[in-house]
Amino acid sequence: MLDKVIKQKLVVIGNGMAGIRTVEALLERAPDLYDITVFGSEPYGNYNRILLSPVLAGEKTVDDIMLNTVDWYEDNNITLRKGETISMIDRRTCEVVTEAGERVPYDRLLIATGSNPIMLPLPGKDLPGVIGFRDIYDVDRMIKASTDYRNAVVIGGGLLGLEAANGLMKRGMNVTVVHLLDTLMERQLDPVAGGLLRKSLEERGMVFKMPAQTQAILGEDRVTGVRFGDGTELPADLVVMAVGIRPNFELAKKAGLYCERGIVVSDTMQTYDGRIYAVGECVQHRRQTYGLVAPLFDQAKVCANHLAMKGFATYDGSVTSTKLKVTGIDLFSAGDFAPGPDKEEIVLQDANRGVYKRIILKDKKIVGAVLYGDTIDGPWYFQHLRDGTDVSHMRERLVFGAANLGDGGVSGQNSVAAMSDETEICGCNGVCKGAIVKAISEKKLFTLDDVRAHTKASSSCGSCTGLVEQVLAFTLGGDYSAAPKVKPLCKCTDHSHDDVRRVIVEQQLKTIPAVMRFMEWKTLNGCHSCRPALNYYLLATWPGEYRDDQQSRFINERVHANIQKDGTYSVVPRMWGGVTTPSELRAIADVAEKFNIPTVKVTGGQRIDLLGVKKEDLPAVWADLNDAGMVSGHAYAKGLRTVKTCVGSEWCRFGTQDSTGLGVKLEKFMWGSWTPAKVKLGVSGCPRNCAEATCKDVGVVCVDSGYEIHFAGAAGLHIKGTEFLTKVETEDECLEVIVALTQLYREEGWYLERMYKWCDRVGLEQIRKRVVDDVANRKALFARFAYSQQFAQTDPWAERASHGVDRNEFAPLAELELA
Amino acid sequence: MTQWIEIGALADIPRLGSRVVRTPGGNIAVFRTESDEVFALDDRCPHKGGPLSQGIVHNKRVTCPLHNFVIELASGQAVAPDEGCTHTHPAKVENGIVWLSVRQAAAVS
Numbered sequence A: 001m002l003d004k005v006i007k008q009k010l011v012v013i014g015n016g017m018a019g020i021r022t023v024e025a026l027l028e029r030a031p032d033l034y035d036i037t038v039f040g041s042e043p044y045g046n047y048n049r050i051l052l053s054p055v056l057a058g059e060k061t062v063d064d065i066m067l068n069t070v071d072w073y074e075d076n077n078i079t080l081r082k083g084e085t086i087s088m089i090d091r092r093t094c095e096v097v098t099e100a101g102e103r104v105p106y107d108r109l110l111i112a113t114g115s116n117p118i119m120l121p122l123p124g125k126d127l128p129g130v131i132g133f134r135d136i137y138d139v140d141r142m143i144k145a146s147t148d149y150r151n152a153v154v155i156g157g158g159l160l161g162l163e164a165a166n167g168l169m170k171r172g173m174n175v176t177v178v179h180l181l182d183t184l185m186e187r188q189l190d191p192v193a194g195g196l197l198r199k200s201l202e203e204r205g206m207v208f209k210m211p212a213q214t215q216a217i218l219g220e221d222r223v224t225g226v227r228f229g230d231g232t233e234l235p236a237d238l239v240v241m242a243v244g245i246r247p248n249f250e251l252a253k254k255a256g257l258y259c260e261r262g263i264v265v266s267d268t269m270q271t272y273d274g275r276i277y278a279v280g281e282c283v284q285h286r287r288q289t290y291g292l293v294a295p296l297f298d299q300a301k302v303c304a305n306h307l308a309m310k311g312f313a314t315y316d317g318s319v320t321s322t323k324l325k326v327t328g329i330d331l332f333s334a335g336d337f338a339p340g341p342d343k344e345e346i347v348l349q350d351a352n353r354g355v356y357k358r359i360i361l362k363d364k365k366i367v368g369a370v371l372y373g374d375t376i377d378g379p380w381y382f383q384h385l386r387d388g389t390d391v392s393h394m395r396e397r398l399v400f401g402a403a404n405l406g407d408g409g410v411s412g413q414n415s416v417a418a419m420s421d422e423t424e425i426c427g428c429n430g431v432c433k434g435a436i437v438k439a440i441s442e443k444k445l446f447t448l449d450d451v452r453a454h455t456k457a458s459s460s461c462g463s464c465t466g467l468v469e470q471v472l473a474f475t476l477g478g479d480y481s482a483a484p485k486v487k488p489l490c491k492c493t494d495h496s497h498d499d500v501r502r503v504i505v506e507q508q509l510k511t512i513p514a515v516m517r518f519m520e521w522k523t524l525n526g527c528h529s530c531r532p533a534l535n536y537y538l539l540a541t542w543p544g545e546y547r548d549d550q551q552s553r554f555i556n557e558r559v560h561a562n563i564q565k566d567g568t569y570s571v572v573p574r575m576w577g578g579v580t581t582p583s584e585l586r587a588i589a590d591v592a593e594k595f596n597i598p599t600v601k602v603t604g605g606q607r608i609d610l611l612g613v614k615k616e617d618l619p620a621v622w623a624d625l626n627d628a629g630m631v632s633g634h635a636y637a638k639g640l641r642t643v644k645t646c647v648g649s650e651w652c653r654f655g656t657q658d659s660t661g662l663g664v665k666l667e668k669f670m671w672g673s674w675t676p677a678k679v680k681l682g683v684s685g686c687p688r689n690c691a692e693a694t695c696k697d698v699g700v701v702c703v704d705s706g707y708e709i710h711f712a713g714a715a716g717l718h719i720k721g722t723e724f725l726t727k728v729e730t731e732d733e734c735l736e737v738i739v740a741l742t743q744l745y746r747e748e749g750w751y752l753e754r755m756y757k758w759c760d761r762v763g764l765e766q767i768r769k770r771v772v773d774d775v776a777n778r779k780a781l782f783a784r785f786a787y788s789q790q791f792a793q794t795d796p797w798a799e800r801a802s803h804g805v806d807r808n809e810f811a812p813l814a815e816l817e818l819a
Numbered sequence B: 001m002t003q004w005i006e007i008g009a010l011a012d013i014p015r016l017g018s019r020v021v022r023t024p025g026g027n028i029a030v031f032r033t034e035s036d037e038v039f040a041l042d043d044r045c046p047h048k049g050g051p052l053s054q055g056i057v058h059n060k061r062v063t064c065p066l067h068n069f070v071i072e073l074a075s076g077q078a079v080a081p082d083e084g085c086t087h088t089h090p091a092k093v094e095n096g097i098v099w100l101s102v103r104q105a106a107a108v109s
């Protein structure tokens, strides 16, 4: 029925990391703005180029490193033309031209053509067996060569060269690295760190020839060797050129766009032609070109912003940091570490541990850092570097890292704990700790994969994986476990709460052992986490049928009192709606004196708490309270606890309705019901809200014209105001809605999941639809609650005090008088 | 020499549950597993002295009701990562009767 809107056409040249990241960011901001077509020379979806090194080393497969599969393009209505190269941009007609001669029009164009490996102009450079290290094709050829041949020479001792050499070595080749200078990775490392790196690579079997200049590549039909400036030769069946990259801007240049060392762009990632944007390694911004993904992703964000016509972001350039991805070698480098007259250095060298750290300061700020052997503090230094923090106050201990500054503990985990929220964890994607923690807690993430999916952290080079895992562990506490897909109910099973609840109903499972057997529990009788959960699920699913298993109840619910730290108990009699009488108070006073109860205290839920009762006295205490007409207050229960009320229209000059009466009515109807976690209600007689109803699980605020029902508040470990559910006119409707809501929560909540968390998970609208809008459903929920109440509303105290239930529980088995 | 004392009927201890035996040296918790084995331990958690007899029993372990330390019934050892140990006492069942032998060392503490 919708008219098909003619969308603007966005064409992307280059199906690589920067281009597709821009498209992703664009889709997040403006999913329907463009018809998007992506051209890519390579015959794949978008993959993680960075991880070609682990693929070469045999630690990952090509499938592992796919970032956007062909399906992804389809799902997002993007036309992917893989394996097709653009040979010309016609700016006059706003078209791109494919190699096959097809013309494709654009309204906006994004150039993200990356760069090409520099192939030194040496004699023999075109021989078979001489390759660069840039794409899957190159890696395939290297892997093939490693099975057919023995000797490899890698020209270039930078990051790329060393990763190539390491991979080939892992594949069983003899590898010699030829480097022009006498320091490896001289752009990232100082001579000391370079020396340490060389030593540990040599220990692994890598051979170095440096400094050395390559003069010619030898061979007839295929490379057979390499000759150097000093006349020496090395045999070689494979030569990998890794001497650098050259931004790939020929296409742009031919189209008349202004280029220097790359396509020149403004702070908004626009080229000199306002319709044409460019991002990635092909770009030159403020005289800088980049060869690492972190800055490219920053560019992508800005570019997407402008493509989405939300033109406010600007790109101001990036500071970069580097890690070497050779398994087992920890190396980190950031900023500027060349010595200079105005710079100071702090150096720590521990030859035994193989640790070297050099921090370079200028004007009391960190300007560079080189870490070798112990890189855990890399992100921390990098953070201070980028923030320009004045570090003079921590100078003495700076080199020992975050953990030693008193703002953290000692282990890796603690150093994550000590990091500020702004500390960047994933350099590639610019994800800071705070964002990860937030995603973990808000989106309920439990695995590394989840975090990758939601935050992109650790989804590029993967060097930060360890850190991200630490953040996970630290945020989730004991809940973090390896990598389950859904969160299992507990360690005894792989099944989730939802699975268990569903299967109980579907399979008509009616005992804990039956559930455990059917769902193949991994432990004999479960544990203290799952048994109470299963007990609740069965109780809530089969009211009247399931026999409550006392041994699967937490002690408080088993003995109907609250255990205290010294092993005594506290006893809270019910006071309906917080209303009591002189005779009740007298009985409480008598009981307290008779049993020498040390503390009598008023609770936050308008009840009286008798603390310090000995376990064996409990039945007698209850008997006396029962005699005075009082019953258990369920202050210990995952169930209805208290209904807190104000005095309302009965007494208060502002009262609009009988809040006390309504509270009592709710409590009398709902007491005794078990719920996933405790439920507390509040009823206030007017919006002044003296019963603090708007931070309860369910709260009623009376107004002249009726009753506002709120729910999903919390005022414990977390503080959260309630959500408004609906407004009703009569007390009966009010009761019906609240009971139906509670029943829905009983049927769907996970054990120990408070109502506000359940609401977060399921969604307010979903709940409102089923409890408020769908009247038939509301009535059905109400009926189910009412049904289950007939089995729930027996006073557990009376059962135990006068009817001998669980008598054994309260008496010792024996008393011994030992000699 | 082990001196065995009769403390009561197995049936009086719930399966996957526990009962307490009072001694001048403090309470001893006697546990019964699902397969009717019995174990006796001082009723004091190595953490902060919580009454283990009040915990949830699973397999041959009990979870302390105060802060969820899990204790091995056979050895009294806390399950890692927690640390600590509770004294154990020999216990056995014969013809439905539970026998206990109180170790003096434990009873003193």
Ligand SMILES: Cc1cc2nc3c(=O)[nH]c(=O)nc-3n(C[C@H](O)[C@H](O)[C@H](O)COP(=O)(O)OP(=O)(O)OC[C@H]3O[C@@H](n4cnc5c(N)ncnc54)[C@H](O)[C@@H]3O)c2cc1C
Pocket (backbone or CB within 6 Å): A013, A014, A015, A016, A017, A018, A019, A039, A040, A041, A042, A049, A050, A051, A052, A053, A084, A085, A086, A087, A112, A113, A114, A115, A133, A134, A135, A160, A163, A248, A251, A279, A280, A281, A282, A290, A291, A292, A293, A294, A296, A323, A325, A428, A461
């Ligand atoms: C082995 C290796 C290891 C690396 N390790 C790291 C690292 O640890 N950390 C880090 O930050 N960076 C690393 N990098 C660099 C990082 O991969 C690049 O910075 C990043 O991939 C550049 O993204 P891009 O989109 O600009 O270019 P690319 O990802 O190269 O994408 C450009 C794409 O455009 C295509 N293309 C070019 N011209 C045309 C045309 N005319 N028509 C159609 N398609 C075209 C190309 O085929 C290519 O697929 C590494 C690179 C390699 C090769």
Ligand code: SF4
Pocket (backbone or CB within 6 Å): A425, A426, A427, A428, A429, A457, A458, A459, A460, A461, A462, A463, A464, A465
């Ligand atoms: S952390 Fe993150 S960092 Fe570093 S590179 Fe990654 S993915 Fe890249």
Ligand code: SF4
Pocket (backbone or CB within 6 Å): none
């Ligand atoms: S606030 Fe903490 S210390 Fe106080 S009663 Fe609650 S749990 Fe105990």
Ligand code: FES
Pocket (backbone or CB within 6 Å): B045, B046, B047, B048, B049, B050, B064, B065, B066, B067, B068, B069
């Ligand atoms: S006292 Fe047992 S866990 Fe704390």
